[in-house]
Amino acid sequence: MAGTALTAFSHSMEVTPMRIGFIGVGNMARAIIDGLLANKTVAGSDLYLHSGHIEHYGDYAQTIGAHVMNDNAAVVANSDIVVLAVKPKIYGRVLDVLQPAFAEHKVVLASIVSGVSLAELSQHVPAGQPIVRLLPNLNVKIGAGMTAYAINDAAEDDAQTVLGLFDAIGKTMELNEDDFSTFVALAGSAPAFAYLFIDAMARAGVKHGISKADAVRIAAQTVAGSAEMVLAGTTSPSDLIDQVCSPNGSTIRGYLTMEDKGFSSSVVAGLDATIARENGGD
Ligand SMILES: NC(=O)C1=CN([C@@H]2O[C@H](COP(=O)(O)OP(=O)(O)OC[C@H]3O[C@@H](n4cnc5c(N)ncnc54)[C@H](O)[C@@H]3O)[C@@H](O)[C@H]2O)C=CC1
Numbered sequence: 268m269a270g271t272a273l274t275a276f277s278h279s280m281e282v283t284p285m286r287i288g289f290i291g292v293g294n295m296a297r298a299i300i301d302g303l304l305a306n307k308t309v310a311g312s313d314l315y316l317h318s319g320h321i322e323h324y325g326d327y328a329q330t331i332g333a334h335v336m337n338d339n340a341a342v343v344a345n346s347d348i349v350v351l352a353v354k355p356k357i358y359g360r361v362l363d364v365l366q367p368a369f370a371e372h373k374v375v376l377a378s379i380v381s382g383v384s385l386a387e388l389s390q391h392v393p394a395g396q397p398i399v400r401l402l403p404n405l406n407v408k409i410g411a412g413m414t415a416y417a418i419n420d421a422a423e424d425d426a427q428t429v430l431g432l433f434d435a436i437g438k439t440m441e442l443n444e445d446d447f448s449t450f451v452a453l454a455g456s457a458p459a460f461a462y463l464f465i466d467a468m469a470r471a472g473v474k475h476g477i478s479k480a481d482a483v484r485i486a487a488q489t490v491a492g493s494a495e496m497v498l499a500g501t502t503s504p505s506d507l508i509d510q511v512c513s514p515n516g517s518t519i520r521g522y523l524t525m526e527d528k529g530f531s532s533s534v535v536a537g538l539d540a541t542i543a544r545e546n547g548g549d
């Protein structure tokens with residue numbers, strides 16, 4: 268099933284109410300939570316949270332009506348699904364102290380920790396622990412995410428409960444774990460690259476006299492519409508470029524100048540650097 272097309276779950280798919288725990292309530296956990304709350308896939312009272320510093324997430328938890336747990340073990344004890352959303356460098360230490368909690372309570376572990384495989388995760392939990400490895404991107408916050416996933420054998424029966432949540436906040440794709448580092452560059456990190464492009468476009472607008480706010484709106488709507496064109500049809504981006512570039516027109520001059528300045532090779536080099544880092548490099 269690895270490498271299949273985007274799964275065809277409807278965003279309105281009913282998800283059985285369940286208790287969802289979050290270990291780590293930083294940028295990405297909040298994007299997931301906000302997306303799930305916005306389309307009413309979950310209620311705040313379904314959520315059990317613990318993170319590093321109560322002063323950083325207590326007000327947020329209170330605002331959304333979530334339960335604040337005293338420690339990570341209490342998150343496991345009170346949840347059906349536990350989303351692990353801490354930084355890669357501490358995931359092992361966090362899981363190691365939770366071994367008794369995982370042994371005692373049947374939960375599905377849903378890890379979004381970038382660069383950490385199912386095999387690595389399984390070394391820090393009891394044998395037979397169901398694990399779903401996911402790599403979402405920030406766009407889950409507005410229901411427009413792109414999430415890759417892989418599951419271990421123990422999660423065969425339970426993975427759908429986790430995947431239903433991520434289907435409700437964007438598209439999901441089962442992916443061979445060998446391809447996760449490339450996926451991070453193409454989807455996990457790529458919102459930052461897309462924002463860079465939009466910001467650069469807007470700066471050109473400012474250079475030529477349009478306000479930054481207007482230029483950002485113009486550029487962002489154009490990028491969103493262009494992405495929708497690619498997703499809506501079967502025409503390749505390269506053929507769509509040809510449709511915009513009129514003979515002897517203005518666009519072909521801009522396109523060739525961008526390529527002359529190294530646009531495509533810069534993008535590929537940027538993704539190469541992200542993938543290299545994801546694979547353990549500097
Ligand atoms: N930011 C993004 O766009 C994406 C991030 N990820 C992954 O999500 C994970 C979280 O990333 P971010 O949310 O960006 O980081 P973050 O730094 O915003 O959040 C991590 C949270 O973990 C908390 N924490 C630290 N020690 C803890 C402990 N012992 N127990 C519970 N919580 C603890 C911190 O207080 C912090 O709030 C990382 O593993 C990252 O690789 C994956 C996909 C995209």
Ligand SMILES: O=C(O)[C@@H]1CCC=N1
Nearest residue numbers: 381451454455456457
């Ligand atoms: O920059 C990072 O390490 C993470 C991985 C994907 C997005 N943010």
